[in-house]
Structure formats: structure tokens, C-alpha cells
Amino acid sequence: MKALRKYLDKIKPQFQKGGKFEKLHSTFDAFETFLFVPDKTTFRGSHIRDSIDMKRTMSIVVIALLPALLFGIWNVGHQHFLSLGEMAPFWNKVGFGLLKVLPIIIVSYATGLAIEFIFAQIRHHEVNEGFLVSGMLIPLVLPPDLPLWMVALATAFAVIIGKEVFGGTGMNILNPALTARAFLFFAYPAQMSGDKVWIADKADAFSGATPLAEATAGIESGVVHFTHSFQEMFLGLIPGSIGETSTLAILIGALILVFTGIGSLRIMLSVIAGGIFMGGILNIFGANAYMDVPFYYHLVIGGFAFGTVFMATDPVTAAQTNKGKIIYGFLIGLMAVLIRVLNPAYPEGMMLAILLMNVFAPLIDHYVVEANIKRRLKRMKPAKA
């Protein structure tokens, strides 16, 4: 490692101001700090600092995503062979899944990081680590058969319009990964909805409908017929976006996030509470077949679980106050189920609910903070009198 360090120290001046590669300063810095934690020290204020930094934080989130990713890779293969009616060994399923999923991940990271590096250089910033997570989230919320150019386009849109125009990581209003998904949903609906896209290289005869679609279809037909059992849905043995099918794998990720203190349990629980609340109310009314679907099904179908754990908890776009987080989360759960059941044109209510509440999060915080200000002013009055 000493040789590597020596080499970096040797070439470093060329990337600094006045050097040959001055324009690549941010890029050099990103690679240098990736390899070595900087030697910067405190000089005033707190002389000691917590070991945690943004790189560690973001890599924990990526680790938390791994169970969902690994299951997703297997499930892409599993669903494919299932639709063909073939029995395939475990490694064949994984192999097929890798062939489908890896290119999407590579395209997502390559596109996004390239744009991040360019913006960091223009702004003379260090490269932010936020995209390490976004770059993984984007593939996991996409259908496995999506053309790669669409992945690239959506990623570019999300990073530039969703994030960089607002000032970069930490300043964006909408969750970048969901921005990418929403962009595709509205720009290329044929590739993002219907029964054909959720299983890679599906046999034509096979239905391939997701539980979400089956539930929506129940409104027309008068009866919801799920191909899969609740247990299968929970385990994730269903067609769907790459990483969102297995509630179990997502729960493992949730445990990692909550235990390390990086994901907000407050948000996760309130989203679930909101979903159960709305699902329960619809159950009581039961005006059509979808309304009669037991409320707990909502938690395991579609992107509800994935959105709850990995999207709603994005600290930048969520509410920032503790009380605000509870309101924000509850409304996400509530809106997600509401949109799913009452507005069947948009079967994936979770995505829209989170994006909607992303927009409202600052308003929620405003009222929470306003209450604190009022408390402070009220305290003052008796002193004046």
C-alpha cells in the first residue's frame, strides 16, 4: 500500500491547481479518497471526530440492498424458466439473472457516475457519494427486460434534472431513483407496464401478470384472482421489478439500516401504519373486488416494501424533523394504497405516493418547526407580563 500511496503523492501535483490535469481534479480526488481516507485533521472545534463519513454511510445502504439484489438476480432467472415451463438448476437461474441484471447495473452506474464527475469538476466540489446508492436503486426498481439505452436515458434524466439542477446531493427535492422510474413510466409506458415486461424473455403463452396487475384487473372482473399465495408474495417468488419482489430480502436490508442507525425506523413504521390504515378502511367499505383484498396484501405486492425501506427513508427527500417523519411516512403509506385501489390507471401507487410526499416534505417540516417557534414565543409571554 505504501507504494500506491507514494505513487499517488507523486502524481497528485499534476491534478492540483496549475497542474497538467487540473481539469480532472475532482476525479483524482474521488479515486484518491476512495483508496485512502484523507489525512485531513481537525483544527478547531471538536478535535476528535466520529469514524463515520458519507462513504461509510452510503456503503452500508448498498450492503443493505444486497439481499434484495441477490434474490432479484435469482428470481429473474427463476421467473424466466418458470414461464418457459422448464425446470432449471439453481446456477442456471442465477446465470440467466446475472446476464440480465448486471448490464443494467453497469449502465446505471456508468451513466450516473460520469455525470456526477463532470458536475463535481464544474462546481469544484468533491464527488458526492450519493450516487453509489442511487446507482443501485435504479436497476432494482426497473423491469428486467428494459432496453439498456432507456436505463441510460432515465439515469441521466434523474441525475441532471432530478438532482444536479437543484445543486447536487443533499439539495434535491425528489428521490433520484424514483425520478428515473417515473420518467420511464410516463415516457415509455409500453415498456414499463402491462403483463409482458416483468419476466425476462417470457414465453408468450405465459400470463406474467404481477399480483399488482391481477388486483387491478379485479375491479373490472369483479373478483381478484391471485396466481401466487401470500407466502410466495412475501418470499418474492413473483414477477416484478428486479429488486422489489422479495419482502423478506427487503426486511433483511431494513434490519441492517435500522441497526446501524442509518435508516429511519420512524419512517418505515409510519409508512406501514399508513398502508394498513388505508387498506383497513378500504376493506371496511369493500365497494369492489380490489377494495376487498385484505389490507396486509398491500404490504407485500408491488413496490410497497422496497419503497418503504429504501425510498421513503432517503434522508434528503424525506421530512427532516422527527415529528415530520411520522406524518410524512404515514401519508406515503396511505396515498400508496389509495392510488393503487382508487386510481387503477397507475397501478404502482407507491412510486407516486413517495414522489408526492417528497414534494410535501418541506411543508410538513415547516409546520413542525413552526410549532417549536410558537412554543418558544409562548414561553416568553408570562415573562413579559
Add this chain to the structure above:
Amino acid sequence: MHKSKYLSKSIPLPTKTRLSVITRIMPKTIKLTKGLDIRLKGAAEKKIEQLAPSHFAMKPTDFTGVFPRLQVKEGDTVKAGTPVFIDKYRENLVFTSPVSGKIAEIKRGDKRVLLEIRIEADGRNERLDFGAADPGTLSREQLVEKMLVSGVWPVIRQRPYGIVANPDHTPKAVHISAFDTAPLAPDYDFIVNGQGRHFQTGLDVLAKLSNGKVNMNISSKTRAAEFTSVRNADINTFSGPHPAGNVGVQIHHIDPINKGDVVWFAGVQDVITIGKLFNEGTYDASIVAALAGSEVKKPQYYRTMRSAAISGMVEGNVNPGEQRYISGNVLTGMAIRPDNYLGFYDTMVTVIPEGNYHEFIGWALPGFGKFSFSRAFFSWLTPGKEYKLDTNLHGGERAYVMTGQFEKVLPMDIYPLQLIKAILAEDIDLMENLGIYEVEPEDFALCEFIDTSKTEIQSIVRKGLEIMRKEMS
């Protein structure tokens, strides 16, 4: 029937009832749960070594908001209590020499800013006599006057802003924190031992200055009778992790500062200094300071003096290598050189290793030995471990991304991130509304410590307070 009987002033309560009422009210403990105790290696052993420091430096920069005007020149001889500089805008604020000797050097920085007035002690330790007096027999004006001319006054500071108290103000209350929860902080139960008489006299003076209450804020672990059986003060008990010992946190829970309020505070040894002035008639600048930290060979307590050189404590007592010397604790202290001086208000010196090294993929390692408030490193497996932390920042500065973290270490009804952002935006109304008058940089020290984005939160808070002070004056 009974109610009216007890309410009536003319009929005293039966003695037994009265006592039980008192004991029921007195030991109310304010339990704080938010915060963080950082367990560091190198706590000071409870023994005191006598020092006779020969070099001193008064640093006007120790006193926020003071514009110094010199009263001495190089070569002058001074005694303990001789004025060295005054505040240009509040001329009755006099800062006097802690020791008898000679003005050795006047050190200025950029734009001729006065940095240090160095004094060489003559070893005779002569003190000007301001006359011992019973504070009970003096008027408030006489008390103030005696403290001002002797240079003892600056030990009293005010909130908001953390500046030297204005003698023309009458504060809403006075607060004394009798315990320090910062990492490796000195134990005041130990320091106050044998100083009870001076401490009580100091409290008597403060009680008379404030017209209000003197709050004696102790920890649930405080045992020293010098603290628990004081007169002329209300005792408030606190329990919980750091920053429970911060006077700002205590004020917030007892009687918070509103706009326009002035609250005074002083440290335990500051109160003792006041007490000595009245009991003995002189400015006695001696204090007990702790020397602690992982790089100290024999961490212990020293009887030294305010503004004295730390060389007597650290020479030959620190491990070789590049070290950070801090006047104060690791969270809020000032970085100094080993031949520098103790800050006026500081009661400890900490020595920790410098962290100017590169760590290969440090952010990706399991991190069994890496201290973190989060559980992102495997150090959560060893919760009781004492750590040797260095000055490495452990990362690069970023925009604020994480939320809900600062709230976990700030036991106040204040929105920390929102207040920080209001300061960065220099939004005066919002800062005021979000409670800037209630805080000091030290209250945000833990926020700075745990900050994933590696920003300098204490400097930001200081900047906000300076903006407010200029706006209000």
C-alpha cells in the same frame, strides 16, 4: 377546611409536614437521555501535584467580544491584581495579572491584533490587597466594584453570547454547573475538596448580585458536601450522558433563556476565585487543572494558575510523536503548542495523537476498533471499550444529507439542523425563533463530533451568535 388552614400564613405547618414537603420537592432529578459519553483513554488520576509556573500569558482572545486596550508596556513590573488591559468599550472591565513579575513580551498578530501579553513570574507571588470583607455587609455596588478593580469580575460570563457579564445588568438567574460530563473532564467533587468555605462565599456574592436565584446544578453522582449542602442557592440535580454537564443544557431545562433575558454563569473554580477575593482580599488565580489524554504518561491533577504555561505539566510527561495539545477538553478546547498557556476559563489540558495519516480504504474496513455513534462499524461489539482517538477527520466535507442524528445528542427542545441552516443563511429572525439565544458552540460539540458531513458546526454556531450580538447592540 384543611386546605384553608394550610394556606393561611398565620398558622405554620407542623414541623414534620414542613420537612416532608421540603424533602419531596428538593431531590427532583432532571433525567436527560439524549447525548453521548465518549470513553477515552487517559483519565486523570486523583492526586494533585503542586506547580509554581514561571511563565504566563494573558490572551485577550479568551474573552469573546472584548476589545483590549493595553495598560502596561514591556518591562513593567506587575503584581497579582495589577491591570494589564481593559475593554475599550466597557472601560470598567479590567483584566489583571494573575501573578507578580515582569511584562516580558507583548505579542501581536495580523493587523496588530493583541494576541498575548507574556508575563515572567518573579517567584515572590505578591498580590495587591483589595481588602477582605464579608459580602453580607457590602452593598451590591460595593461587591461589583471590588470584583471589577481586582480583575476577578471576568470569571462571570453571560448567556446569550458567552461573553463577560455586563456589571450594569441584573441577570434573571445565575447558574453554576458543578459537574463536567465532557470526555476526560476533571472531577469537581475532587477539586472542590478543602475549598468549601471559598465556594460558599462566592455563592453568597453571586446571590446578592443577581437579585434572583443562584442555581447550583449538580449531578446525581455528586457527593461532595461542598456542593450538596450549600446555602443561598437552589440545588438542581441532573443525570444522563454528556452534555448534561453543560450549563446551557441545564439552563434550558430549569428556566430557558428567552429573547431579552440575561443569565449569568460561572464555573466551580470561578466561584472559588470570587470567594477568595472576599475571604482573603486578593486576586488568587490559582486553580486545579487536570492533565489527561491517551498520550500523557501520568495523567493527574495539578495545582497551577490561570493563564500559566502548561510546560510544567507536560514536559517529560507526554509520549513521543506528533501530538495535539488542547487547552480544554477534546470537544471544545483550543489547540495550543506545548510551550503555550492555559486558557483563562480552562481547567484541563488534553493530549491526543495527531491524525495526519492516510488510511487505506479505511471507510470500507470492518472497523472493530473505530469509535462511532452509529453502529456502522463493528465496534458496537465492544460497548465498554476505552478509545484512543486522534484528530483525523475520517472523511471529507459534504452537504448535509443525514437527518435526525443531531437530535440524538442535543437534549434541548431545539431543531439543530434547522438552526444551523438558518445561521448559514444569516436569517436573523429565524435564528432568533429557533432558539439561538439558548445555545453556545459547546452545546453543539457532539453534533459536530458525530456529523457525517464533517462540517464545523461549532464555528457556525459561534458565527450565528456573533451576528446576533452585532444586530442587538
